Amino acid sequence: xxxxxxxxxxxxxxxxxxxxxxxxxxxxxxxxxxxxxxxxxxxxxxxxxxxxxxxxxxxxxxxxxxxxxxxxxxxxxxxxxxxxxxxxxxxxxxxxxxxxxxxxxxxxxxxxxxxxxxxxxxxxxxxxxxxxxxxxxxxxxxxxxxxxxxxxxxxxxxxxxxxxxxxxxxxxxxxxxxxxxxxxxxxxxxxxxxxxxxxxxxxxxxxxxxxxxxxxxxxxxxxxxxxxxxxxxxxxxxxxxxxxxxxxxxxxxxxxxxxxxxxxxxxxxxxxxxxxxxxxxxxxxxxxxxxxxxxxxxxxxxxxxxxxxxxxxxxxxxxxxxxxxxxxxxxxxxxxxxxxxxxxxxxxxxxxxxxxxxxxxxxxxxxxxxxxxxxxxxxxxxxxxxxxxxxxxxxxxxxxxxxxxxxxxxxxxxxxxxxxxxxxxxxxxxxxxxxxxxxxxxxxxxxxxxxxxxxxxxxxxxxxxxxxxxxxxxxxxxxxxxxxxxxxxxxxxxxxxxxxxxxxx
Amino acid sequence: xxxxxxxxxxxxxxxxxxxxxxxxxxxxxxxxxxxxxxxxxxxxxxxxxxxxxxxxxxxxxxxxxxxxxxxxxxxxxxxxxxxxxxxxxxxxxxxxxxxxxxxxxxxxxxxxxxxxxxxxxxxxxxxxxxxxxxxxxxxxxxxxxxxxxxxxxxxxxxxxxxxxxxxxxxxxxxxxxxxxxxxxxxxxxxxxxxxxxxxxxxxxxxxxxxxxxxxxxxxxxxxxxxxxxxxxxxxxxxxxxxxxxxxxxxxxxxxxxxxxxxxxxxxxxxxxxxxxxxxxxxxxxxxxxxxxxxxxxxxxxxxxxxxxxxxxxxxxxxxxxxxxxxxxxxxxxxxxxxxxxxxxxxxxxxxx
Numbered sequence: 001x002x003x004x005x006x007x008x009x010x011x012x013x014x015x016x017x018x019x020x021x022x023x024x025x026x027x028x029x030x031x032x033x034x035x036x037x038x039x040x041x042x043x044x045x046x047x048x049x050x051x052x053x054x055x056x057x058x059x060x061x062x063x064x065x066x067x068x069x070x071x072x073x074x075x076x077x078x079x080x081x082x083x084x085x086x087x088x089x090x091x092x093x094x095x096x097x098x099x100x101x102x103x104x105x106x107x108x109x110x111x112x113x114x115x116x117x118x119x120x121x122x123x124x125x126x127x128x129x130x131x132x133x134x135x136x137x138x139x140x141x142x143x144x145x146x147x148x149x150x151x152x153x154x155x156x157x158x159x160x161x162x163x164x165x166x167x168x169x170x171x172x173x174x175x176x177x178x179x180x181x182x183x184x185x186x187x188x189x190x191x192x193x194x195x196x197x198x199x200x201x202x203x204x205x206x207x208x209x210x211x212x213x214x215x216x217x218x219x220x221x222x223x224x225x226x227x228x229x230x231x232x233x234x235x236x237x238x239x240x241x242x243x244x245x246x247x248x249x250x251x252x253x254x255x256x257x258x259x260x261x262x263x264x265x266x267x268x269x270x271x272x273x274x275x276x277x278x279x280x281x282x283x284x285x286x287x288x289x290x291x292x293x294x295x296x297x298x299x300x301x302x303x304x305x306x307x308x309x310x311x312x313x314x315x316x317x318x319x320x321x322x323x324x325x326x327x328x329x330x331x332x333x334x335x336x337x338x339x340x341x342x343x344x345x346x347x348x349x350x351x352x353x354x355x356x357x358x359x360x361x362x363x364x365x366x367x368x369x370x371x372x373x374x375x376x377x378x379x380x381x382x383x384x385x386x387x388x389x390x391x392x393x394x395x396x397x398x399x400x401x402x403x404x405x406x407x408x409x410x411x412x413x414x415x416x417x418x419x420x421x422x423x424x425x426x427x428x429x430x431x432x433x434x435x436x437x438x439x440x441x442x443x444x445x446x447x448x449x450x451x452x453x454x455x456x457x458x459x460x461x462x463x464x465x466x467x468x469x470x471x472x473x474x475x476x477x478x479x480x481x482x483x484x485x486x487x488x489x490x491x492x493x494x495x496x497x498x499x500x501x502x503x504x505x
Numbered sequence: 506x507x508x509x510x511x512x513x514x515x516x517x518x519x520x521x522x523x524x525x526x527x528x529x530x531x532x533x534x535x536x537x538x539x540x541x542x543x544x545x546x547x548x549x550x551x552x553x554x555x556x557x558x559x560x561x562x563x564x565x566x567x568x569x570x571x572x573x574x575x576x577x578x579x580x581x582x583x584x585x586x587x588x589x590x591x592x593x594x595x596x597x598x599x600x601x602x603x604x605x606x607x608x609x610x611x612x613x614x615x616x617x618x619x620x621x622x623x624x625x626x627x628x629x630x631x632x633x634x635x636x637x638x639x640x641x642x643x644x645x646x647x648x649x650x651x652x653x654x655x656x657x658x659x660x661x662x663x664x665x666x667x668x669x670x671x672x673x674x675x676x677x678x679x680x681x682x683x684x685x686x687x688x689x690x691x692x693x694x695x696x697x698x699x700x701x702x703x704x705x706x707x708x709x710x711x712x713x714x715x716x717x718x719x720x721x722x723x724x725x726x727x728x729x730x731x732x733x734x735x736x737x738x739x740x741x742x743x744x745x746x747x748x749x750x751x752x753x754x755x756x757x758x759x760x761x762x763x764x765x766x767x768x769x770x771x772x773x774x775x776x777x778x779x780x781x782x783x784x785x786x787x788x789x790x791x792x793x794x795x796x797x798x799x800x801x802x803x804x805x806x807x808x809x810x811x812x813x814x815x816x817x818x819x820x821x822x823x824x825x826x827x828x829x830x831x832x833x834x835x836x837x838x839x840x841x842x843x844x845x846x847x848x849x850x851x852x853x854x855x856x857x
Contacts, residue, residue, distance in 0.1 A: 261524050263811070267715065269518035270741065281521035317511035320518040325714070327513060476524070488523050 017066035037194040041211035045439035059083035087164035099143035262286030265459040271319035278483035291474030299483035308343035309336040340427035355406040360387030366420035390419035411442025525812035532818035535850035551589030584624035594621030625682040635679040681723035692720035726832035731806040737768030738800040770826025771843030772798035799825040
């Protein structure tokens with residue numbers, strides 16, 4: 001006979017958790033508890049200790065000190081399999097699926113029967129995915145899926161394991177607003193079924209919306225835990241970074257301090273690329289930040305990539321791109337860079353930098369591509385000097401410039417990528433999702449940098465799915481829908497609702 | 506090759522109306538001052554602001570509505586002179602004077618100026634004259650575009666003896682003029698551009714290019730801002746027709762000009778107009794599709810001829826075909842020739 005634990009005992013308690021890496025404390029005396037059927041957001045800057053804490057919980061990392069209690073009983077979580085046995089599942093930001101297997105095979109990976117009937121597996125998988133409202137084909141090979149759908153498969157796998165605790169690490173970073181809506185409905189359903197959810201996100205609005213309680217960590221230490229209702233965006237940020245970031249940068253539109261347009265730098269006319277970019281036209285002016293908002297799949301990134309020579313427009317009647325008054329058709333990004341057009345990609349790990357190279361080498365790669373390059377004649381001294389200047393200018397926090405980029409936090413990786421672009425002395429900078437997966441401290445720094453570039457007279461395009469970013473940074477807002485720019489709004493008059501309405505209808 | 510691929514100079518593309526040219530409904534919300542048939546050109550004289558309408562010159566704000574002057578030919582251009590009078594260009598090429606020192610005098614038509622589209626007072630007792638086309642009369646402007654002519658010219662005519670001196674030729678329908686210290690800025694309609702002409706050397710410099718509509722008259726406000734009227738929108742369809750020579754020749758030869766696939770001062774009044782019954786199927790729904798052939802647009806330019814603000818009458822509007830505008834006493838006056846209205850609106854605070 002088992003005795004049900006009293007309801008006031010938290011489902012999970014982590015007491016006095018300490019984690020040391022070579023004598024450096026990643027977590028310092030953390031206390032954390034999770035109640036049944038609650039959504040608990042853990043927030044903090046990169047390096048605050050969120051990931052370490054949930055890695056301890058999911059059995060990936062062993063704590064140096066402290067204890068974990070589940071249902072009031074002390075437990076030892078020995079590896080990820082042990083965590084699964086205890087009913088703890090984790091949905092990773094970067095999916096842990098096997099790319100060459102089908103969706104259904106991934107869902108049942110490790111749970112295969114002695115004799116497998118693939119058809120039966122597909123039917124079960126289809127039922128599971130349908131019950132979650134996820135439009136994913138169970139027979140599709142995972143590598144053929146987009147990031148959002150891979151995320152859905154991850155979530156479905158956690159739900160299938162009937163976990164008592166599901167940890168979501170940045171679940172919405174790659175989802176469209178509609179998919180996000182589905183995810184939140186699912187989390188709500190899990191909550192009703194008394195499943196507890198730990199929610200890690202950089203999108204503070206989402207955390208405020210979905211969570212019941214919030215815990216904020218800073219520099220490996222516990223700062224505060226309280227009901228989500230007691231927090232506002234400003235108080236959360238203040239707890240996270242230890243200072244207020246709400247300064248004049250984010251009140252310009254209301255104060256009527258928008259930058260006036262300078263010369264027309266870029267004119268995109270009737271640009272087309274298959275069904276993705278459809279007869280789109282817009283202009284970009286010097287000395288302004290032009291924000292482009294749109295849902296995923298609205299053709300923003302593709303348009304930017306055509307401008308920067310990364311992809312090519314239609315061969316026949318693909319439209320015209322005029323940069324500095326002249327028609328241009330870049331076959332490679334290098335040509336665009338030499339003319340003064342740089343594109344800072346949204347996929348920094350895939351396209352943004354060489355992860356096996358150092359910070360200095362990555363920044364120097366940008367210089368090599370620029371007009372001032374001397375071809376193969378490279379100089380180590382020049383590389384180090386350049387790295388020193390830009391790491392200082394952009395406040396890149398690395399142990400030294402010889403550190404590999406992959407070892408840095410998301411924010412610092414982004415800054416390296418921006419340095420690599422700015423070293424090319426551009427006239428037009430296109431930022432694609434500049435703060436995706438970046439902590440709030442670094443977000444403010446990147447926003448300041450973008451504003452400074454526009455103040456210096458550069459033409460700046462910011463493509464973002466994050467509405468507050470678009471509204472706060474932009475001097476003009478362009479809205480993209482179904483492959484074309486459909487609306488232009490002034491930030492002084494635009495609201496989240498008007499921008500979203502234009503993006504959807 | 507470019508023509509086949511639709512690239513380079515053969516690409517059929519339109520500059521967007523965005524930035525300072527972002528559409529609004531300000532022309533439609535302007536207060537009407539005068540309703541008259543085809544009001545065309547505005548000027549400031551000692552009798553106040555006058556507007557040309559057909560054969561007559563009408564003063565704005567006059568209660569009886571009687572014309573200030575009438576002529577035996579239609580008026581095609583008008584300019585206020587420093588002495589308070591007005592120079593009136595007629596469709597047959599004559600230039601008549603109303604009021605001021607030269608009241609009642611007429612400069613006879615010259616062979617070179619048979620299509621006067623704009624007049625502007627110049628320094629040293631000269632009158633600047635824009636001759637839109639060497640081949641067509643002002644009323645046949647649509648034909649001039651469809652024939653892809655660039656036979657316009659700008660002249661300096663001495664007021665004392667009527668002596669003429671050409672400033673520049675081979676212009677693509679000059680439709681507006683403004684004199685600067687050492688040059689003349691002209692709006693070339695068929696090039697959708699403003700061009701600076703430097704007398705003497707015949708030098709030309711682009712001032713503002715790639716406009717999304719066909720520019721017409723220019724005027725200068727008291728704050729040194731430049732005001733530009735644009736009388737019809739450019740569209741990919743019309744550019745496509747302009748690139749199809751055989752189609753265009755047949756259209757010119759066989760179809761009534763009012764029904765050409767060409768810009769116009771007011772469209773949508775006849776079911777016989779081209780593309781009025783077009784349609785596209787989108788998401789399984791058949792939707793009407795009819796690109797605009799008329800529009801209302803006035804742009805305010807800074808001293809460097811860069812657009813800073815704009816006033817629009819969109820597809821559904823009732824102030825199309827703006828051929829002239831003036832900024833007087835903090836208000837913008839404009840002629841919507843397509844809809845037969847002269848109206849005014851405030852412009853302070855209207856900016857990007």
